[in-house]
Amino acid sequence: MAKGVWIVAEQRDGALRKISFELASTARKLADQLGEEVSAILLGSGIEGLAAQLGKYGVDKVYVGDSPVLDPYITEAHAMAATKIIKENDPAILLLGASVQGKDLAARLAGKLATGLATDCTDVKIADGKLLAIRPMYAGKCFGEIVTSANPQMASLRPNVFPVVENAKTAQVVKFDPAVDAAQIKSKVLEVQKDTSGKVDLTEANVIVSGGRGMKGPEGYQILEQLADTLGGCVGASRAAVDAGWRPQKDQVGQTGKVVSPNLYIACGISGAIQHLAGMSSSKYIVAINKDAEAPIFAKADYGVVDDLFKVVPELTAACKKLLA
Amino acid sequence: MNIIACVKQVPDTEAQIKVKADGSGIEEGQIKWVMNPYDEYGVEEALRLKEKNGGDVTIVSLGPARAMETIRTALAMGADKGVHICDPALNNADAYVTAAALAAVIKGVPYDIIFCGQRAIDDDSGQVGAILAEMLGIPQLTIITKVEYAGSTIKVIKPIEGAQLLIETSLPCVVTAQKGLNEPRYASLPGIMKAKKKPVDVKTAAALGIAVEAKAKVAKTIPPPARAAGKIICGEDPGQKAVEVARLLREEAKVI
Numbered sequence A: 001m002a003k004g005v006w007i008v009a010e011q012r013d014g015a016l017r018k019i020s021f022e023l024a025s026t027a028r029k030l031a032d033q034l035g036e037e038v039s040a041i042l043l044g045s046g047i048e049g050l051a052a053q054l055g056k057y058g059v060d061k062v063y064v065g066d067s068p069v070l071d072p073y074i075t076e077a078h079a080m081a082a083t084k085i086i087k088e089n090d091p092a093i094l095l096l097g098a099s100v101q102g103k104d105l106a107a108r109l110a111g112k113l114a115t116g117l118a119t120d121c122t123d124v125k126i127a128d129g130k131l132l133a134i135r136p137m138y139a140g141k142c143f144g145e146i147v148t149s150a151n152p153q154m155a156s157l158r159p160n161v162f163p164v165v166e167n168a169k170t171a172q173v174v175k176f177d178p179a180v181d182a183a184q185i186k187s188k189v190l191e192v193q194k195d196t197s198g199k200v201d202l203t204e205a206n207v208i209v210s211g212g213r214g215m216k217g218p219e220g221y222q223i224l225e226q227l228a229d230t231l232g233g234c235v236g237a238s239r240a241a242v243d244a245g246w247r248p249q250k251d252q253v254g255q256t257g258k259v260v261s262p263n264l265y266i267a268c269g270i271s272g273a274i275q276h277l278a279g280m281s282s283s284k285y286i287v288a289i290n291k292d293a294e295a296p297i298f299a300k301a302d303y304g305v306v307d308d309l310f311k312v313v314p315e316l317t318a319a320c321k322k323l324l325a
Numbered sequence B: 001m002n003i004i005a006c007v008k009q010v011p012d013t014e015a016q017i018k019v020k021a022d023g024s025g026i027e028e029g030q031i032k033w034v035m036n037p038y039d040e041y042g043v044e045e046a047l048r049l050k051e052k053n054g055g056d057v058t059i060v061s062l063g064p065a066r067a068m069e070t071i072r073t074a075l076a077m078g079a080d081k082g083v084h085i086c087d088p089a090l091n092n093a094d095a096y097v098t099a100a101a102l103a104a105v106i107k108g109v110p111y112d113i114i115f116c117g118q119r120a121i122d123d124d125s126g127q128v129g130a131i132l133a134e135m136l137g138i139p140q141l142t143i144i145t146k147v148e149y150a151g152s153t154i155k156v157i158k159p160i161e162g163a164q165l166l167i168e169t170s171l172p173c174v175v176t177a178q179k180g181l182n183e184p185r186y187a188s189l190p191g192i193m194k195a196k197k198k199p200v201d202v203k204t205a206a207a208l209g210i211a212v213e214a215k216a217k218v219a220k221t222i223p224p225p226a227r228a229a230g231k232i233i234c235g236e237d238p239g240q241k242a243v244e245v246a247r248l249l250r251e252e253a254k255v256i
Helices: A018-034 A048-055 A075-089 A100-113 A218-231 A239-243 A274-280 A309-324 B037-053 B067-077 B095-106 B128-136 B189-195 B238-251
Strands: A005-008 A038-044 A061-066 A093-097 A117-121 A123-127 A130-137 A142-148 A153-157 A172-176 A188-194 A207-211 A234-237 A264-268 A285-290 A303-306 B002-007 B009-011 B033-035 B056-062 B081-085 B113-117 B140-144 B146-150 B153-160 B163-170 B173-177 B200-203 B216-222
Touching: A005 A018, A005 A075, A005 A100, A018 A038, A018 A048, A018 A093, A018 A123, A018 A153, A038 A048, A038 A075, A048 A061, A048 A172, A061 A075, A075 A100, A093 A100, A100 A117, A100 A153, A100 B095, A100 B128, A100 B140, A100 B153, A117 A130, A117 A142, A130 A153, A130 B216, A142 A153, A207 A218, A218 A234, A218 A264, A218 A309, A234 A239, A264 A309, A285 A309, A285 B238, A303 B238, A309 B238, B002 B037, B002 B067, B002 B128, B009 B067, B033 B037, B033 B067, B037 B056, B037 B067, B037 B113, B037 B146, B037 B173, B056 B067, B056 B095, B067 B081, B067 B189, B067 B200, B081 B095, B095 B128, B113 B128, B128 B140, B128 B173, B140 B153, B153 B173
Parallel strands: A005 A038, A005 A093, A038 A061, A061 A172, A093 A153, A117 A153, A207 A234, A207 A264, A264 A285, A285 A303, B002 B056, B002 B113, B056 B081, B081 B200, B113 B173, B140 B173
Antiparallel strands: A123 A130, A130 A142, A142 B216, A188 B163, B009 B033, B146 B153, B153 B163
């Protein structure tokens, strides 16, 4: 019988990513309700030393597949290695991160394991001994409660939503042979071009300062950059701003851009078209600054300022600097 | 080159989504249906590959009768023929069943490259391309912003958190399209006229020999959690209002 809550931990460049701790903490919670163990799959090259860190967040056992063919991440190789260890152990629940890599691997695994997968979940619980996964659909315009009829019941978890909870355990480390034949792998990473701005990705940011049509042009974003820098955050943009060429595509928040859930989202000069609201409504706190008191964004905002953003934002930067000093 | 582009008909991004009172799905009455925007990038890339290298483009779509409009749109953009998987038994198809249906069609035709959107903006699952690739036993390149074709291989650009990757793979493969890949063309009037005469095969689940039982079921559809009414910061002076916002963020929300 399928048993145990499993996660696929995510590491890059020899460091575990925060989503791995979110996965471990969430898996621990589910496993405690079921009275079962938490196991993690950790894949890469020269990464065995990372396994112990997972114990700190409640993982009982870490299956380490360590091989040069698993670095850098390539779907085919990771899917093969993970499938081998999953089939040998028959877990009931399998969680991955809804990061770029996690989403790519989770879908391939769902295919290999012929099971159901709930993508980008914002909540998971146990109901009647089964996984109940809650996820936004239509970019958050509604939510679905998903049940999976096969095992493992798979879900990918939206980064930044699930709390990281320490739960000191000493994880047992089990090395396994990933049994990946390099000759079978058809894809290859030729080059990694790192973003040297030093900024985290929007999907991982704690604070996002976003600008829309009201920024009037690319120059306007300078004041948003200053506020974001002050708060240790990133700058986002509405579709209107991206389509106008003011900001790069990777900055777009909304239904055809990124869906984000920072602790703080500051919307400047964004009216709040429904496709934008869909991308940021799961932010913990929302501030809206807009001249138009009727703008739909104010219906979503915890704090609203009806005023000229070009006057308010620099003052807000100054006020935050003072508080943080 | 034999190029396949998979498309899905979805509610327009401006559509208001209303959940049915019994939680069994969404109200479809007022919805304007369009081609999934990410699939449009896939169709456009397929057409560009064809224009450069010769060959033909086949559109494959699973959906109810109305999905034929979306297939015709892709044909009007310049695709050559279509396959419409249309069967009420597939109305609740999840990603796995959808991929199985697409795979059953695609296994029967020659293909070098298959384009899908990186996700459909209705269920937001983002799985079909990868499961399809697995079922066909070929590589997947997901969320791609650039494709460079070089005979038996392609090179693509894939943005990830904080970097972008240059990946090479051999054909055939599945590429899932991300915004930024290209600017999709509009269908021209002559294109729309021609599309009416292009062949579209209609297939049922039985004809494809696939199981229709979803692996992941939407047990219930629920409205999004309501946000409590916010505060509008009053006052005349922008500076004072800014100071008040900063104070609230610090003392009440505790996020700075």
